[in-house]
Structures are given as structure tokens and as C-alpha cells.
Amino acid sequence: MxxxxxxxxxxxxxxxxxxxxxxxxxxxxxxxxxxxxxxxxxxxxxxxxxxxxxxxxxxxxxxxxxxxxxxxxxxxxxxxxxxxxxxxxxxxxxxxxxxxxxxxxxxxxxxxxxxxxxxxxxSLRKIDTEDLQHCTQHFIVNETQRTAFKIDDGKEQQLNLTTIEFDLLNTFASQPNRVWNRTQLIDRLWGDDFYGDDRVVDTHVARLRKKIEPDTAHPQFVKTVLGVGYKFEDEKAK
Structure with missing residues (x-):
């Protein structure tokens, strides 16, 4: 190609x-x-x-x-x-x-x-075998189809995310309430191919928040854990 x-x-x-x-x-x-x-x-x-x-x-x-x-x-x-x-x-x-x-x-x-x-x-690190989907109370993230929806008042709204924003939300939704540090997120999103400053993670988190948070000044879902990293707070869908 x-x-x-x-x-x-x-x-x-x-x-x-x-x-x-x-x-x-x-x-x-x-x-x-x-x-x-x-x-x-x-x-x-x-x-x-x-x-x-x-x-x-x-x-x-x-x-x-x-x-x-x-x-x-x-x-x-x-x-x-x-x-x-x-x-x-x-x-x-x-x-x-x-x-x-x-x-x-x-x-x-x-x-x-x-x-x-x-x-x-x-872009090659995608799972394309079984249909892998992560569902929380407010989000549906389909890793295989690479689609993400936010649920508000029972209605699904598709999110328009960049490649990295999707991978970041997918990582968070795969393990709600887990605390991730920058190194772990870099390894999950970029692996050994990463070059550059680890603060690029903060940039992508900020951009993701603009698309999923009702109020970016007071995040409801992607919380900052001071001195550690980030935590995605949303319960698994039942």
C-alpha cells in the first residue's frame, strides 16, 4: 500500500x-x-x-x-x-x-x-476479528467498527473523534475507574513507536474532553488524578 x-x-x-x-x-x-x-x-x-x-x-x-x-x-x-x-x-x-x-x-x-x-x-494496531465493544452507562465504544456513541437521556449521539481521541476513549472505556499514568497510556496508544514529549497525552485528553464532557472545567468522566494521571469514571452498562 x-x-x-x-x-x-x-x-x-x-x-x-x-x-x-x-x-x-x-x-x-x-x-x-x-x-x-x-x-x-x-x-x-x-x-x-x-x-x-x-x-x-x-x-x-x-x-x-x-x-x-x-x-x-x-x-x-x-x-x-x-x-x-x-x-x-x-x-x-x-x-x-x-x-x-x-x-x-x-x-x-x-x-x-x-x-x-x-x-x-x-493505525495498524486495530482488532479486526471479533466484534469488540465496550459499554458504559454513558458510552458505547465499538473497537472493531471504530465507532463511539454518547448516551444522553436514553438517546445515542455518535461522536466525531480523531484516531487518537477514539483510541484514548476506547482505552478508558475498556477499564472504567482504572487510573492510568502517562506512560501506560503512551504504551497503550503508541507502543514502542512513540517519539517525543509525554505531555502529548495531556493534549489529547483535553481535546477528548471537549467532545464528551458537559463542562470541561469540571470533567464528569475523564478525571485528573494529581501526580499520577487520569481516571475514567463511568460504570459498566448492565
Whole structure:
């Protein structure tokens, strides 16, 4: 299977080198030099992975990432953000917009390829044999069909979740009332393929809360356990 990679990079020479190395590995690459063109290419091409430069004139990588994560139809791509900055605050901001990984320039081609392949392997860890479903009082999460519903006043409402948001809710719903630390969640969601800052977990939890909590300031379901991690409070359906 050939995977599509959208490269969003305003420096032509860097984009050319990325393209050459990825195409040697069998990836189907296409390139944009600015954020507006990237959003249009995303709609038309539906890439599997977006290699996204953070600092671009006009619409920067943060805004591009945010807008892509807001989309409600089409493919939910993995986003690998590139930047020449190595400060921690830039890494945190990049992840907070929904990036899946973060790579600081200058980087080697083998490292870039390894990270892209690691991102793609995440989508392969799906159970496709028996119909596996987790039901709590307020949620129905079907791991096989990858659908999730929230139950309010007896009515089921389908949730529009990204790949990681679904995997996170599925993990929580599989063992209600269990406390998970970041390391355990990373191992469950990404396994040995994980690169980067473990606070990416906090970012995805915050995004999941926006979609399932009545009040994100006072979470009813995904509770923070100070100094430990997170706990999903919802009883198993009887």
C-alpha cells in the first residue's frame, strides 16, 4: 500500500530533499509552500501523513494544524511538525494544536522516515476479528467498527473523534475507574513507536474532553488524578 505524504515547507531545498528521500522509500509525495495551499491540497489529496513546517509566512503551521484538526469529514492524517526552534515552549504549543509528533531542524533523513513509519504503524494496531465493544452507562465504544456513541437521556449521539481521541476513549472505556499514568497510556496508544514529549497525552485528553464532557472545567468522566494521571469514571452498562 502506497501512503500519501503532504510536505508543507516554504524552503524549497529542504522540501526537495524530504521528497527525494521519502519517494525512495515508496511514499507518494506532494509539496506546498504555504498554509493556504496546504489546506486546499489536504482537501483534494487526503494524505495519510502531513510533514508540516511550523514557521511559514502568512498562515503558519500552528494555524494549519488547528484547521485540519477541526475538519469533520475525510481522512484524519497524522501530522509531523517541523521547526528550526528547539525550545520546549514551541514543542508544547505545537503538540497542543493536534500534532502527533515534533521534529527539530536540522534532522536526518533516516530519523524522519523512521518517525513517519512509526506514525503509520499506529493505525495498524486495530482488532479486526471479533466484534469488540465496550459499554458504559454513558458510552458505547465499538473497537472493531471504530465507532463511539454518547448516551444522553436514553438517546445515542455518535461522536466525531480523531484516531487518537477514539483510541484514548476506547482505552478508558475498556477499564472504567482504572487510573492510568502517562506512560501506560503512551504504551497503550503508541507502543514502542512513540517519539517525543509525554505531555502529548495531556493534549489529547483535553481535546477528548471537549467532545464528551458537559463542562470541561469540571470533567464528569475523564478525571485528573494529581501526580499520577487520569481516571475514567463511568460504570459498566448492565
Amino acid at each position: 502506497t501512503h500519501k505524504v503532504l510536505i508543507v515547507e516554504d524552503e524549497v531545498e529542504i522540501a526537495r530533499l524530504i521528497t527525494i528521500n521519502l519517494e525512495k522509500e515508496g511514499f507518494d509525495c506532494f509539496h506546498c509552500r504555504d498554509g493556504i495551499a496546504a489546506l486546499e491540497a489536504f482537501k483534494q489529496q487526503q494524505p495519510d501523513v502531513i510533514v508540516l513546517d511550523l514557521m511559514m509566512p502568512g498562515l503558519n503551521g500552528l494555524e494549519v494544524c488547528t484547521r485540519i484538526r477541526r475538519q469533520t469529514v475525510g481522512k484524519d492524517p497524522f501530522i509531523l511538525m517541523l521547526t528550526a526552534k528547539g525550545e520546549e515552549i514551541d514543542r508544547v504549543v505545537g503538540l497542543s494544536t493536534g500534532a502527533d509528533d515534533y521534529l527539530v531542524k536540522p534532522f536526518s533523513a533516516p530519523e524522519l522516515i523512521a518517525r513517519i513509519r512509526a506514525l503509520l504503524r499506529r
